[in-house]
Amino acid sequence: MTTRIAVVGGGTGGTVLANKLTSKLAAELDADEVKVILIDETGTHVYKPVWLYVAFGRADPSEGLRPLDDLLDRRVRLRTSRVTDVDTAGKRLTLGDGETLKYDHLVLATGARLVPxxxxxxxxxxxxxxxxxxxxxxxxxxxxxxxxxxxxxxxxxxxxxxxxxxxxxxxxxxxxxxxxxxxxxxxxxxxxxxxxxxxxxxxxxxxxxxxxxxxxxxxxxxxxxxxxxxxxxxxxxxxxxxxxxxxxxxxHAGVDLVADAGLGDDGWVETDPRTLEAVNAEDVYAIGDTTDIERPMAGSVAHYQAGTVAERIAAGVRGHTPTATYDGKVLCFLEAGLDEATFVSFDYDSLPDLREESKLVHWAKGAYNESYWLTARGLI
Ligand SMILES: Cc1cc2nc3c(=O)[nH]c(=O)nc-3n(C[C@H](O)[C@H](O)[C@H](O)COP(=O)(O)OP(=O)(O)OC[C@H]3O[C@@H](n4cnc5c(N)ncnc54)[C@H](O)[C@@H]3O)c2cc1C
Structure with a gap:
């Protein structure tokens, strides 16, 4: 029987996760024992950090856009559709056109929305x-x-x-x-x-x-x-x-889908901070901005959490007990002006220790923004 892994959301968390699953479960995918399906309502990946620079005329919004087709491993099945309902008891998603999709493992990576x-x-x-x-x-x-x-x-x-x-x-x-x-x-x-x-x-x-x-x-x-x-x-x-x-x-608020499915208040999935499992459903994980975990809403957090969930799901598919856990790691650059920056790094057991800002770190942030597309592909 084929194990179906459904990932909802093609932002940082969902894209990195889907790509990591293809490398962790390469043999099972080749043998058709596993399917990885990513459902995103737009079909376009958005790298939001670019917007800070757009405001100062230093970037164009198009620099933060890539078709998901270009970023996802060819073994990931992409569905461009809005998920309108999650039935966690029946392990079934409903898509915008009314089609239903069964899953064995579900990951919600639906991000946050603005509610001005x-x-x-x-x-x-x-x-x-x-x-x-x-x-x-x-x-x-x-x-x-x-x-x-x-x-x-x-x-x-x-x-x-x-x-x-x-x-x-x-x-x-x-x-x-x-x-x-x-x-x-x-x-x-x-x-x-x-x-x-x-x-x-x-x-x-x-x-x-x-x-x-x-x-x-x-x-x-x-x-x-x-x-x-x-x-x-x-x-x-x-x-x-x-x-x-x-x-x-x-x-900000989370997406209605989450509240409607009884997974958490105001659209934030009630999530175990270490296993990243949804508290109110079986075989459901949440990563990135959509969780209620006390962590910054940052792409780096979504990225690290994607690594943990990929390992846990791969272990589950092979019949092993998942042991990987998220340690709360965060890594963020912080611009101190137009040409200097610092960075923060911390986890559940430590607080950030900020260094003096420098031009070097500002350039490193610029280089990271350029190389982000490798991260999204799950390569770094
Ligand atoms: C101005 C700005 C600057 C930032 N700078 C940084 C930075 O320097 N460093 C950093 O680490 N982070 C930064 N961030 C934060 C970072 O962009 C987010 O934390 C990151 O995008 C979260 O990833 P995610 O996968 O959780 O959600 P998102 O990237 O928001 O992706 C969510 C996806 O889910 C899809 N979706 C939602 N609902 C549905 C549905 N019902 N059906 C199908 N698809 C759905 C959406 O289309 C979207 O593609 C910045 C954010 C902003 C706004």
Missing amino acids: DRVPGLAEGAHDFYSADGAERLRDALADFSGGRLVLSVAGMPHMCPAAPVEFTLMVEDWLRDRGLREASEVVYTAPTERSHKLPPVADWTDERFDARGVEAHTDFAVERVDPDERTLHAADGRALDYNLLVTIPP
């Missing part, structure tokens, strides 16, 4: 760089900006790439300096957390840079609404900040 409407006025009053369109509109707004109050506000937690708001703030500060607009501008940062960043070592590093570069930071700032006519950002505790240009990290 959860903050009144945000969609009308604020820019973002968390979508290709948003980053292009922000690029144009920055090009027109001639000075004033530029506010970067984290309007919801959790969100993808916890480093990105700090990166954007330090990059825009540099960018204003380069254009001779720094003296005519104020750079303001707000975070809903007690400190400028949830992780204390990152907050310490950030506070030092913000102080040195005159960034005004407001913490415990829970965004309640935006008033686009008055150009004011309001917090739940009554504080209000005026702005000339507002950039927000919009609130």
